[in-house]
Amino acid sequence: TGFVDWVNRRSLDLFQGTCTAHNKTTAILNFNTSDCIVSVDGGWSDWENSTCSVTCGDGTVTMIRECNTPVPSGGGNNCSGKSINTDSCNLGECPVDGGWSDWENSTCSVTCGDGTVNMNRECNNPIPSGGGHNCSGESIDTDSCNLGVCPESCNTLEKELDKKSGKRSDNKSGKWSDNKSGGKRNGRNGKKEKRQNKKGNKPNRNGWY
Numbered sequence: 001t002g003f004v005d006w007v008n009r010r011s012l013d014l015f016q017g018t019c020t021a022h023n024k025t026t027a028i029l030n031f032n033t034s035d036c037i038v039s040v041d042g043g044w045s046d047w048e049n050s051t052c053s054v055t056c057g058d059g060t061v062t063m064i065r066e067c068n069t070p071v072p073s074g075g076g077n078n079c080s081g082k083s084i085n086t087d088s089c090n091l092g093e094c095p096v097d098g099g100w101s102d103w104e105n106s107t108c109s110v111t112c113g114d115g116t117v118n119m120n121r122e123c124n125n126p127i128p129s130g131g132g133h134n135c136s137g138e139s140i141d142t143d144s145c146n147l148g149v150c151p152e153s154c155n156t157l158e159k160e161l162d163k164k165s166g167k168r169s170d171n172k173s174g175k176w177s178d179n180k181s182g183g184k185r186n187g188r189n190g191k192k193e194k195r196q197n198k199k200g201n202k203p204n205r206n207g208w209y
Helices: 002-008 154-165
Strands: 018-021 024-027 058-064 084-090 114-120 140-146
Touching: none
Parallel strands: none
Antiparallel strands: 018 024, 058 084, 114 140
16 A cells, blocks of 8 residues: 555556456556555453552452554454453451440449449450450449448447437346436345334435335
8 A cells, every 4th residue: 555655646657567466456557545455353452450449358449441452443343342340359357446345233342331333344346356446445443332221230229229318228138227216126026125124223315224
């Protein structure tokens, strides 16, 4: 075709002869350059990948190619297939920060009255992984607890009664003494008993003979 183009730029009557192409012989002056065009089918370039759709973990990546190796020409066929495709990609484990579980309480430190109770929690909701941060804060805490009024002991009750009545209790028996008059007690029944004045003696200061 380069030769024919060169010829066409000159006087045609200067050239004589024939040209054989595609098993056909044609006079040069009657030669059609379109007969020399060869069709070329298109071909795909290499795939070019885009970046992964995620910054960690599993994602997708888009792959692109062009029908330019070679570009179809001369009526050649275009490339067959897709110019865009997707594939999976993985950028490693994503960091997961730890989270606290709910508080779990122990039993109260006392069986009645005011006390304390320990509270525990764990950094497992979720467990930190992939370089994630651990839980911030304390895993153990204390709080107050109250299990009601404690029952009073016997000694406590006696002291309360002693304060109200002003009487003293017998340390051995716990019974109240009645010693207002200062009289002596009978050994058997504890009753006061005045001695009879059989001999005519005068009574002393306390009225006893």
